[in-house]
Amino acid sequence: MALKPRIGIFDFTGCEGCELNHLNFEDQLLDILEHVEIVEWREAMDGRADELDIAFVEGSLSTPDCIERIHEIRRKSKVLVAVGACAVLGGINAMKNIRPIEEVREEVYGKDKYLFPTLPALPLSAVVEVDHSIRGCPMTQLEFLKVFTSLVMGKQPVQEDYAVCVECKLKENECVVEKGMICLGPVTRAGCDAHCPTFGQMCIGCRGLVTDPRLEAMEEILVAQGLSMDEARKKLQMFNANQLEGVTS
Amino acid sequence: MTAMMLDNDRVVDFVTHLQENKPVYAPHAKGRSSFVFDQVEKPDDVVLDYPRTLHSIKKFFLPPQDDLLDFNLVENSFTEPELKPFDAVFLGVHSYDLHAVMRLDYVYSQGNPERNYLARRQGAVFVGVSFTPDKHHFSGSVGIGTNDTTGFDVFLHIVDDGYAVEALTEAGTDLLQGFDMPVYEGALPASAHFEQHIYVPQGKLLDVFDHGYHSVVWSDEAAHCTGCGTCNLICPTCSCFNVEDHVDVTVTHGTRTRSWDSCMLRGFGEVAGGEVFRENLADRQRHRVYRKFKYISDETGEPWCVGCGRCTMNCTAGISIVNIVNRLVNEYDKSRAAV
Numbered sequence: 122m123a124l125k126p127r128i129g130i131f132d133f134t135g136c137e138g139c140e141l142n143h144l145n146f147e148d149q150l151l152d153i154l155e156h157v158e159i160v161e162w163r164e165a166m167d168g169r170a171d172e173l174d175i176a177f178v179e180g181s182l183s184t185p186d187c188i189e190r191i192h193e194i195r196r197k198s199k200v201l202v203a204v205g206a207c208a209v210l211g212g213i214n215a216m217k218n219i220r221p222i223e224e225v226r227e228e229v230y231g232k233d234k235y236l237f238p239t240l241p242a243l244p245l246s247a248v249v250e251v252d253h254s255i256r257g258c259p260m261t262q263l264e265f266l267k268v269f270t271s272l273v274m275g276k277q278p279v280q281e282d283y284a285v286c287v288e289c290k291l292k293e294n295e296c297v298v299e300k301g302m303i304c305l306g307p308v309t310r311a312g313c314d315a316h317c318p319t320f321g322q323m324c325i326g327c328r329g330l331v332t333d334p335r336l337e338a339m340e341e342i343l344v345a346q347g348l349s350m351d352e353a354r355k356k357l358q359m360f361n362a363n364q365l366e367g368v369t370s
Numbered sequence: 371m372t373a374m375m376l377d378n379d380r381v382v383d384f385v386t387h388l389q390e391n392k393p394v395y396a397p398h399a400k401g402r403s404s405f406v407f408d409q410v411e412k413p414d415d416v417v418l419d420y421p422r423t424l425h426s427i428k429k430f431f432l433p434p435q436d437d438l439l440d441f442n443l444v445e446n447s448f449t450e451p452e453l454k455p456f457d458a459v460f461l462g463v464h465s466y467d468l469h470a471v472m473r474l475d476y477v478y479s480q481g482n483p484e485r486n487y488l489a490r491r492q493g494a495v496f497v498g499v500s501f502t503p504d505k506h507h508f509s510g511s512v513g514i515g516t517n518d519t520t521g522f523d524v525f526l527h528i529v530d531d532g533y534a535v536e537a538l539t540e541a542g543t544d545l546l547q548g549f550d551m552p553v554y555e556g557a558l559p560a561s562a563h564f565e566q567h568i569y570v571p572q573g574k575l576l577d578v579f580d581h582g583y584h585s586v587v588w589s590d591e592a593a594h595c596t597g598c599g600t601c602n603l604i605c606p607t608c609s610c611f612n613v614e615d616h617v618d619v620t621v622t623h624g625t626r627t628r629s630w631d632s633c634m635l636r637g638f639g640e641v642a643g644g645e646v647f648r649e650n651l652a653d654r655q656r657h658r659v660y661r662k663f664k665y666i667s668d669e670t671g672e673p674w675c676v677g678c679g680r681c682t683m684n685c686t687a688g689i690s691i692v693n694i695v696n697r698l699v700n701e702y703d704k705s706r707a708a709v
Contacts, residue, residue: 152619270617279614283599283635290603291434291630293424295401298686307596307686333636335596335651342596342686 126174126273129161131194133180133187134214134242138259139205140164140179149266156273173198175272179260181207181214181242188240188248195249202268203245206258206360210329211369213258214242215362247369253278258327258360261313281312282332285324288315297323303346303356308334326360336365373534373558374551376526381533385413387549388459392495395430396461397423410461418462418526418533421504422678426467426606428474430456431490438486438613438626448626453485455492459545462499462526465518466509466676470606472521473674477609477666495541498522499533500559506679508566508692514676515561527558534558568695572673575695579664581705582698583656591694592652594687599632601681601689602658607674608632633657659694 132140144165146153160170176198182191195201206212217225218241226234245251253272255264264281271278285306289296297304297318305326306318317324330336336357343353354365363369376384388394393409396416400406405420407427425434441448475491478484500517503510510516519525523542526533534554537543570578602608612631617624631638634655639648648654662675675691682690 149619156619156621266619267616270619270621273621274617282637283632284596286598286600287603287632287635290600293400293406293429293434295404295424296600296684296686299404300402304686307598307600331597331636333597333649338594338596338687341594345688 125156125158127160127170127172128157128175128177129170129173129194129198130159130164131161131176131178131190132163133178133191133208133245134183135180135205135207135212137164137179139208142259142262142265143177146262146266153269171197175200175202177202177204177255178245179204179208181211181244182248183214183240183242185238185240191245191249200252200272201245201249202253202255202272203251204255204265205260206256206327206329207242208245209254209256210360211242211244211247211363213359215244215368216358217242218362218366218368219358241368242363244363244369247363254280256310256328257313261316261328263314264312281310283311284331285309285311285313285315285318285328287311288313289318292319294318297321298346301346303343303348305339305356307342308336308339308357326357328360330361330364373527373536373554374546375529375532375554376535376551377532380551381416381418382413384549385410385416385461388461388497388545389413392457392459394459394461395427400424407460409458416462418499419502419528420462421501422464422507422680422683423467425604426470426678426680427460427463428467428470428606430458430460430494431471432474432478432487432609432611432630434630436486436628438628441615441624441626442622443617443624444622453489455494456490457493459495459497461497463496463522464501464678465498465516465520466507466514466678467606468496468498468521469509469514469518470676470678473607473666473672473676474609476670477607495545496522496524497542497545498525500526500528500562502528503562503564503566504679505565506683507677508564508568508679509677510561510564511566511568511692512673512675512677513572517559517561529554529556529559566679566692568692568699570699572667572671575663575673575699576667578695578698578702579660579667581702583660585698585701587694587697587701588652588656591689592650592655595634595651595655595689596687597634597636597651597654598686599634600684600686601691602632602634603630604680604684605662606676606678606680607662610638633661655689655694659691662691663695 203209226239230237268278288311302323304323306324309326310328310331340353397405397420398408405423439448439450478487523539525536610631611628613628639646666674
């Protein structure tokens with residue numbers, strides 16, 4: 122048998138929930154470890170590696186130090202996978218990008234702000250080339266397994282590019298809008314098997330937008346449900362601030 | 371044939387009787403205000419007076435996700451899941467939903483017959499029920515009344531205090547064997563009144579659609595559309611699907627799965643190389659509606675929309691297929707008047 126791919130798991134600005142989700146693969150963890158050798162993972166083990174086949178990277182880039190480290194990870198990895206909303210989109214962190222950066226810095230660090238250089242929160246793809254993305258907040262385990270399996274097989278993972286509504290409909294869920302909820306499903310990228318609406322919650326858009334999202338139509342729906350235009354925009358900004366503000370495409 | 375009288379207080383006994391020989395599938399309440407077809411466990415749970423179910427009974431013959439084969443990458447082999455007729459009684463089906471099944475029968479038996487669908491379609495017995503149209507039903511405009519018994523084995527007409535039960539086929543008569551009911555005295559009710567209408571006969575509708583291809587209606591409606599695909603995915607006559615292979619994490623086994631697809635989705639028109647042949651949402655909206663009123667209708671002379679109202683009711687943007695068609699009719703009439 123060929124050598125197992127050597128993988129590393131890395132984190133930047135985020136809650137580390139995606140990383141933790143790797144450990145939540147209770148039923149599949151042994152199968153996963155059958156196919157790969159984990160050689161670097163700060164949260165779970167000691168040691169560093171000089172070369173990697175696949176790097177799974179969580180978190181957004183928000184300090185000069187982050188930029189340096191992501192370049193280093195990119196240099197030593199054959200394949201780089203962005204994991205979770207922060208790494209793929211900039212995530213919730215990117216909401217700070219809507220305000221002047223100095224104002225945000227002062228609010229968080231006060232008089233010590235000069236000790237903490239900060240940048241707008243960016244997705245990995247804004248700085249280095251990203252080969253594949255696993256979306257969601259936290260990252261969708263279902264999608265991780267699909268990407269992981271494809272990479273182990275040496276194939277190109279297929280990424281869903283349609284609305285969460287599709288998965289909701291396939292499951293014959295009652296539409297949460299019918300219950301009076303504000304749902305971003307119509308413009309949010311599927312791949313989560315409509316996890317939240319299936320359990321009676323609205324979609325808050327953690328997997329980011331579909332290609333060519335119809336934001337005006339979405340805002341119209343939210344306004345018809347009673348939100349102001351500003352509130353509608355804020356709902357969409359929660360996970361998509363960078364894209365909506367034109368920071369990333 | 372004489373109809374029999376089923377009183378409201380005997381409906382549960384009737385369902386129990388139907389369950390004696392075959393599993394029974396019927397509408398059940400779901401969530402806040404929805405209904406779904408499900409196998410009957412408790413006859414008490416069956417709801418015969420309902421506006422429409424989330425999915426039509428299409429889902430039993432063409433499951434939303436259907437495993438076509440299981441494969442083994444190590445042994446380079448595959449097995450096909452066993453296909454069985456859906457040998458069951460479908461109770462409480464509305465006329466438009468059975469008309470939709472008959473349209474699917476046509477689609478899937480043309481050209482390359484669709485094995486999985488056609489195998490499952492054998493054996494089912496249909497017990498229809500009439501309905502009270504709500505603000506979205508418009509099946510009357512496409513020739514399907516509330517009491518249209520076409521295709522049914524038994525039909526329950528809503529009457530005062532219960533249902534007038536009509537056996538329509540031999541299978542239907544067999545089904546009622548052993549359940550005594552008094553004769554229903556009186557005439558069977560005619561179709562109930564619809565609030566929603568498409569204002570033209572089908573013959574003229576084909577002309578309207580010949581004329582409407584470049585209408586401004588498409589971009590007008592698309593401006594409010596999110597392209598989420600819901601309208602296709604709850605449509606009882608939509609028949610498009612996508613096929614994908616999924617390999618499990620052992621990297622030895624996998625499944626080839628077919629899922630319902632939607633022509634309102636951008637990816638539906640995406641081909642090798644990344645080209646999308648219906649990039650514009652207005653074009654997709656037009657395609658969807660033309661699939662319901664023109665493309666197959668030109669072949670068969672029948673509208674492919676059965677007037678259930680699901681697409682309109684489930685559209686969060688409030689786009690109405692009745693409104694689209696009536697706008698086209700209007701434009702067509704104006705263009706005729708101008709000649």
